Amino acid sequence: MKLADRSFIVTGxxxxxxxxxxxxxxxxxxxxxxxxxxxxxxxxxxxxxxSADKAFYFKVDISDVDGLSAACREALKVIPKGSLFGGVHCAAIAPSRKWSHKMVDSCKDFQKVLHINAYGTFVVDACIADAINSQYPDEGPFFERVAEERGCIVNIASAVANPVPARCLTYGPSKTAVLGITSGASDFLGPSGIRVCSVSPSAVASKMMGDRLPYMVGELDAAAIFPRRASEPEEAIDGIMFLLQNSMMNAFDLRVDGAWRTISNWGGPKDPRENAPALE
Known part of the structure; x- marks a missing residue:
């Protein structure tokens, strides 16, 4: 897919x-x-x-289907007619709490993170896909499959989506759901010529990591094959751009993780539960 003169929605x-x-x-x-x-x-x-003239902004709650649908309609008004070709869904949350041996203590966090990261991903994919399809005549639910490529949606999953380590008790499964949504949406949207993929980065060296980054660097050094370090945002971005531009990539999760094995690391001198800065 050529990106020139085509429009994309980027959440987060x-x-x-x-x-x-x-x-x-x-x-x-x-x-x-x-x-x-x-x-x-x-x-x-x-x-x-x-960009002064090719970038636009709307305040949106990604878990609000009515608000997101309205924002997509407004987006279609500010971009060139017929130019919407997809989106990249980066918005997510990662709540954290002190370690507890009671799983029930994480139930409220799980409810919140599932609502934003899992349900929000479904809403984003659905609204962007419907906005793309709204640029074409509506031929009903059993329309003839199109032959041309009409767009691509890339979701952000995570290396901790599979397998899910104990430290990511709520965040990890929310990203596992992202993998399932990506797979289901790709099959559902295939007749419309819309591809859906995901990128699963390891720990990304960014402000979002905060004081958790030194711990994650230690985990990566112990359990990644190579390179044994946090990934840079540009490395995940390169993967996203590859998926957008390569028209044969569909229903695919691209891991950008140095082959990190994410299960709890019991090989160190201390209990890994004691080392972890938070339970996510």
């Missing part, structure tokens, strides 16, 4: 990963519509730093 596009994706699409001659939770004036200021 004011953050490190989403912002990098937005700039990479713009560098290829594309157009971006950023969805994020910053106040409109703040979000527009960030996005106009990407």
């Amino acid at each position: 596009g004011c953050g490190a990963l989403g912002g990098g994706v937005a700039r990479a699409i713009l560098d290829k001659g594309g157009i971006v519509v950023v969805f994020d939770i910053l106040a409109p004036e703040d979000g527009r200021k960030v996005v106009k730093g990407y």
